[in-house]
Amino acid sequence: MTETLNLDVTLVAESRIHQLDPNNIAFGTIFTDHMLVADCINGEWQTPKILPYGDISYNPALATLHYGQSIFEGMKAFKNDKDEVLMFRPLENFKRFNISAERMCMAQVPEEIFIGGLEELLRIDAAWVPKGEDNSLYLRPFMFASDVYLGVRPSQNYRFMIIMSPAGKYYSTPPKVKVETEFIRAAPGGVGYAKCAGNYAASLYPAKLAQEQGYTQLLWTDALEHKYFEESGTMNVMFVKDGKLVTPNTSTTILKGITRDTLIQLAKSMGIEVEERRVSVEEIIAGIQSGSVTEVFGAGTAVVVSPFAAIGFEGSDYVLPTITDESYSTRLKNALNDIRTGKVADTFGWVWNIHA
Structure with missing residues (x-):
């Protein structure tokens, strides 16, 4: 845990x-009722403030509005059966945030x-962390x-902020995704x-x-040939093929997902063989047709583990098998949530444990 942070705190008069x-x-x-604000002025970080959640106002010439220097992280907090608030792998988000900051x-x-700001904000707004299956408090650190x-x-000069939002299940039903072969998400050497x-x-x-065509989200492919899978919307993507968990290896075009890394470690601990490699569209479509591909799912902070119902490619939809209690996606999601x-x-x- 971090040392106590020097903060200016102003609490709301009445909670919402x-x-x-x-x-x-x-x-x-x-x-939630409060937010954290910290300004970096000419390279020096000022004393962070926790303030009542509310609007912020800025000059029309604000640099981020014109040139796009803006980054963020997505995290979650949970409550255990003792009503204690738990954060999950926050140091990994901290490290990735500064990797993004360096690139931008x-x-x-x-x-x-x-x-320290996350911990204190969670202590103050602990009542906002909802209990219940699929419920959590979504944490959004960002900087511009x-x-x-x-x-x-x-x-x-930069402003760093943290806001928090109670969250339920991201997708109410398994998403139907389309393989994107025209537009690109990222190119090698980019951001x-x-x-x-x-x-x-x-x-x-x-x-x-894609949504106008009846799909929930996209499966992005590589920028050069559109032959290899990369990500899916706000998620990393994982496949179960021949009993192995297969996922594209990370690169300058693929976000190094913390949920992705977590699921890989969990799978290995369960004795599931994991392959991180290039995954071709052709391989997966053929695998769905032959039955060797039994699951395709997204992995991310917001969606957690989200099995796909079908994959659309070149005008055809390839329906995936129904997920069961024995499916890898179910077992991994349950293990992660526990x-x-x-x-x-x-x-x-x-x-x-922020109360520890």
Whole structure:
């Protein structure tokens, strides 16, 4: 755990917790009472503040609005049966956040602000962490350029913030995904491995076209040949082929997902053989037809483990087998949830108890 962080704290006069219906939580629509704000001015981090959640106002010449220096992370917190709040692998998100910051030529956020700020914010808004299967508190650390300047150069000033939102299940039914062979998400040497806002903005139009065709999300392919799978929307993608868990190896075009890494470690601990390699579209489509591919699923913080119902490719839909209790995706999701919520012992050292 981090040392106590020096903070300026202003609490709300009255909580909005009564607005939360734990039985009906739509992802990303309601936010907790407080937020963290920390400014980096000319390379020096100022004292972080915890403030009542609310609007922020900025000059129209704010650099991030014009040149896109903006990054974020997605994390989750849970409650165990003792009502203690647990974070899952926060140091990995902290490390990845600063990798994104480096690629986007932004300030590095100190660990005591990132982790310490999360811990204190969770202590203050602990009542907002919902219990229940598939429920969690979604944590969104983010940072943007705060210079007031029109000119193409890295900003000299940045604002780091954390907001938090109760979350339920991301997809109500298994998504139907389309293999994207025209548009690209990322190219070698680009910013595909960084969690920057522009990556998501660029994906919106192709995703919209796919949704108009009846698909939930896209399966992105490589930028050079459109022959190899990379990611799926906001998720890494995993396949079960010939009894093995297969997933594309990470690169400059694929986000190094923390859920992805977690599932790989869990699978190996269960005795499941794992392959990290290039995975061709042709191989998977042929495998679905022959029966050697039995599962395809997304893995990410928001979706956790999300089995796909069907894959659309070149005008045809390839339906995947129904998921059972013995499916790898089910077993991995259950194992992950049991660790994150403290139902079983954490032998990996992944869980942080903020009350400890």
